Amino acid sequence: MGKHLVLRLVAKIFIPLILLFALYVQFHGDYGPGGGFQAGVIFAAAFILYALLFGLDHARTVMPPALLQTVAALGVLLYGGVGVASMLLGGNYLDYSVLAEDPVHGQHLGILLIELGVGLTVASVMMVIFFTFTGRRG
Amino acid sequence: MLFGIYSLLSAGIFLVLDALDVAFIEAAVGAGISTVLMLSTLALTERKEKEPRHKAVLPLLVVLVTGAALVYGTLDMPDFGDPKAPVHQHVAPRYIQQSPAEIGVPNMVTSVLASYRGYDTLGEVTVIFTAGVGVLALIADRRRTRRRRRRG
Known part of the structure; x- marks a missing residue:
């Protein structure tokens, strides 16, 4: 624990803020700049910072690779599922207007859901790539 | 390291150009x-x-042909910053005029990316997912491969 004490302490203060900011970027993407891609990368960056300072094993305990792979697939599935849902409700594929009574509300709901899917996939794929690259020895 | 500095600088350029969404991505990724x-x-x-096992002639030829095709493709493109370019005349004005009424999301980038161009974004997410799978x-863990080999 003696090594990089200052860095570790600062990171411990910063990581919750980074995660919170990622969630803000994710769910405020409709109103301000941001969205699923940005939020996913920021979310992953927090865990990559954690892995850089506290070691890969700790990071893997927090975020098990099996969970990450499942979540990466779930994100794409959520995105495609919204498209299928709008088809089942009588619209075109990925036409969100039919998701709610009011077309504009439907668009809001659809955008929120697919941005969530994007965010999940991007965050977990970034972490998967990082963990795989750093976990490989020689 | 230079790449990182370069990306941070271009994020600054995007910020100056009011393209906040792109600046975000550039700074983070x-x-x-x-x-x-x-x-x-x-x-x-x-x-x-390592010593290359094959000669580089065939790959070089493929790269040259592909590069030439790409350069040939750019010849038809409109001039840089041309206001009459199709991209400014075709769908962009419609997005700008109709998106507040049709989508109702204040951030127009989000409405274009997620709703009008939903297919493209689905493709992008699939590309990212495929990158992770690839x-x-x-280069996944070797232990698992060895175990699988022993089983097979």
Whole structure:
């Protein structure tokens, strides 16, 4: 624990803020700049910072690779599922207007859901790539 | 390291151009994660290149032909910053005029990206997912591979 004490302490203060900011970027993407891609990368960056300072094993305990792979697939599935849902409700594929009574509300709901899917996939794929690259020895 | 600085600078340029969404991505991906990935790749590789097993003629030919085709494709493009370019005349004015009424999301970038161009974004997410699967398939943990080999 003696090594990089200052860095570790600062990171411990910063990581919750980074995660919170990622969630803000994710769910405020409709109103301000941001969205699923940005939020996913920021979310992953927090865990990559954690892995850089506290070691890969700790990071893997927090975020098990099996969970990450499942979540990466779930994100794409959520995105495609919204498209299928709008088809089942009588619209075109990925036409969100039919998701709610009011077309504009439907668009809001659809955008929120697919941005969530994007965010999940991007965050977990970034972490998967990082963990795989750093976990490989020689 | 230079790549990271370059990305941070271009994020600044995007910021000056009022393209906040792109600046976000550039700062986070280009300056942050790519630099870390580049460094971890450097840690994996060795100092010297291995002797190539094949001659480089065929790959060089493929690269040259592809490059020439791409350059030929750019010849038809409108001039840089031309206001009469199709991209400014075709769908962009419609997005700008109709998106507040049709989508009702204040951030127009989000409405174009997620709703009007939903297919494209689905494709992008699939590309990212495929990249993750590819990395896992190519350089995943060796122990698991060995275990599988023993079983087979």
